[in-house]
Amino acid sequence: MGTSRVTIADVARRAGVSPTAVSFAFHNPDQLGAETAQRIMAAVRELGYAPSPFARALVSRQVGVLGVLVPQGIGAIFENPFFAAFLQGVGTACAEQDRSMLVVGSPVDGTLEDVIARAPVDGFIIVGLNEGYREIEPLRRRGVPFVIVDGDSETVSSVNVDDEGGASRAAAHLLAAGHRDVLVLTFETPYGHLDDPLHGVGGRRLRGYQQAFRDARVAWRDQWLIPSVASVEGGRQGFLTALRSGLRPTAVLAVSDAIAAGALAAAARAEFRVPEELEIIGFDDTILAELSCPPLTTVRQPIVDKGRIAAELLLDALADRGSAERIVLPTELILRGTTRAPEIRTRSRHNKHRRTDDGV
Amino acid sequence: MGTSRVTIADVARRAGVSPTAVSFAFHNPDQLGAETAQRIMAAVRELGYAPSPFARALVSRQVGVLGVLVPQGIGAIFENPFFAAFLQGVGTACAEQDRSMLVVGSPVDGTLEDVIARAPVDGFIIVGLNEGYREIEPLRRRGVPFVIVDGDSETVSSVNVDDEGGASRAAAHLLAAGHRDVLVLTFETPYGHLDDPLHGVGGRRLRGYQQAFRDARVAWRDQWLIPSVASVEGGRQGFLTALRSGLRPTAVLAVSDAIAAGALAAAARAEFRVPEELEIIGFDDTILAELSCPPLTTVRQPIVDKGRIAAELLLDALADRGSAERIVLPTELILRGTTRAPEIRTRSRHNKHRRTDDGV
DNA sequence: CTGTTAGCGCTTTCAT
DNA sequence: ATGAAAGCGCTAACAG
DSSP states (O other), X not given: OOSOOOOHHHHHHHHTSOHHHHHHHHHOGGGSOHHHHHHHHHHHHHHTOOOOHHHHHHHHSOOSEEEEEEEEETTXXXXXXXXXXXXXXXXXXXXXXXXXXXXXXXXXXXXHHHHHHHOOOSEEEEESOOTTOGGGHHHHHHTOOEEEESSOOSSSOEEEEOHHHHHHHHHHHHHHTTOOOEEEEEESSOTTOTTOTTSHHHHHHHHHHHHHHHHTTOOOOGGGEEEEOSSHHHHHXXXXXXXXXXXOOSEEEESSHHHHHHHHHHHHHTTOOTXXXXXXXXXXXXXXXXXXXXXXXXXXXXXXXXXHHHHHHHHHHHTTOSOOEEEEEOOEEEOOTTSOOOSSOOOOOOOSOEEEEOOO | OOSOOOOHHHHHHHHXXXXXXXXXXXXXXXXXXXXXXXXXXXXHHHHTOOOOHHHHHHHHSXXXXXXXXXEEETTGGGGSHHHHHHHHHHHHHHHHTTOEEEEEEEOSSSOHHHHHHHOOOSEEEEESOXXXXXXXXXXXXHTOOEEEESSOOSSSOEEEEOHHHHHHHHHHHHHHTTOOOEEEEEESSOTTOTTOXXXXXXXXXXXXXXXXXXXXXXXXXXXXXXXXXXXXXXXXXXXXXXXXXXXXXXXXXXXXXXXXXXXXXXXXXXXXXXXXXXXXXXXXXXXXXXXXXXXXXXXXXXXXXXXXXXXXXXXXXXXXXXXXXXXXXXXXXXXXXXXXXXSXXXXXXXXXXXXXXXXX
């Protein structure tokens, strides 16, 4: 077992034709004598020939692979239900185009840059990094098209969601219910933006919360802000830390469902009754939100769509069709079991996929 | 934006050296005059050069990519928490080796075979297919090493879990508690074995259940067997179907957590009190099991390990190190909230990673 | 230390 | 309808 021994030349020889003919037999079978084509395919079968994807890609300049680049360990991301949903969207689009999906992330030893440089892809979906990020320069150099998800873009397409709006609606909901002692659990190091703590998804959500406080003329207190690792355990710790600091929240705003679920678990263990004594709102509406007990009230973002749209945008770019667009998908407050039934109010209304076609 | 214009020759020209020198500058910088190396890298930067992964792969015969092949739509698999956990394991091993992970699955239009043929990988982890499966022939031809997960292998390494044992323990637990009217929810089309309804993972689990019935001398009744789609919704339907058929189960055995969770939901809605009036045992111990309300008693298989071990075995094969081994990982019955506390019994004990080194 | 020379395996005009 | 020839962009002996 091991090296691909049989090449197109072997087949050609065996079938008594030229390599060209063999290549044709694969790609333009019609332009070949029926009998010849048969003979060639027979030789292919006898010899057990399979074309080299690398040689093919080298000359045809495409491999049929869409890359997804994440600035994290490629194992770790699968602990995050967000990515499963996102990749489901990307994968669906790939399947529709007979492509496969390459997941590229930070290696343990080497550098992300190296891994990127070697990635055999037609294009990249870059998650959680701004277009200006240093490590994506090689891509631009290689002329590999890419789109940005959850990050800012100048010259390429991007897909984001209305994080601020969603966050603001969540906070407003709590504030309207009279809460003043609201614990805010943020990302310790914002969601994928390793180098840039004040921006990125976490920053936007935070700004949304703050906006709601301003709108409601409720004073924002930084001591009520606890940075937490973006995991269930992180949420648990965050809540406990708050308690130990002497905070006695009546409500919790968490920038992710995982954190919210952790807070919920810690709260339950600390004998808080949810939602009677403590209301909690998460973010994302991953499977965690639906499944937790009680199910989590959360800000929903259309994650699967986000993935699918990103892939489609990339496909557009690959086909040189369509110009750069910046998509902003809507978010929606989903009321479930960790908040009390609100007095009658109109449900949040907002525009569907707002596709803004623009340059800069 | 678009085609990679600048090649190694351009850089060489610019730096006044040969292409070889440029290549060296990347791979053996030490073997080059310090000043020369500097000059070359400067040219690289000025020209914005990035090597072509395809050309590189063509000649060096490796790309740094591990493929994961699933016989399903590459979007759909992410609905299944099993895969998230499995890919976490594979991804972790990849990250440790500075590799990326390619997910290949059935396309919508084309054939799996074509997608496989074009996949730029060093090797494949094949999930849920036996070694003899037709569509993996091209791989063998191309000389691409592969390992099998959840399937039978003759000549290559494989990773499986003790499905039968786990299933049998689950059934025995229920039978020992006195249950006789046990609803069995199986895969409609066994878990990834599209063409082969009696084998594969689903078949093994089924055999495990049956074994326990035999051991307990309880008659096995085929009418109590309901094939269900492998999803929460499928489990819900399966349970409802059983009810409509007039079955009145006091316990449920489900071949996956998703199905079990669906049955649980349907049962709850039908006013069954779980576990008092109905005990339920799932399979896999995915996140679904932990999160459901009440948390699911289930047969745990070490999914993340399975992925990591598969990747390591493949890495071994790629390095021509180690011979084919067939790993069988242990399963364990995890008692949670959907079964009643059993009378005192010794906990299940069993061997850890039993690595059987053998040929054929 | 650095350049010359061959390919890696395939596709693709351009002839025939 | 089929073949010859010229690369795609890079690496790796082998010289010098």
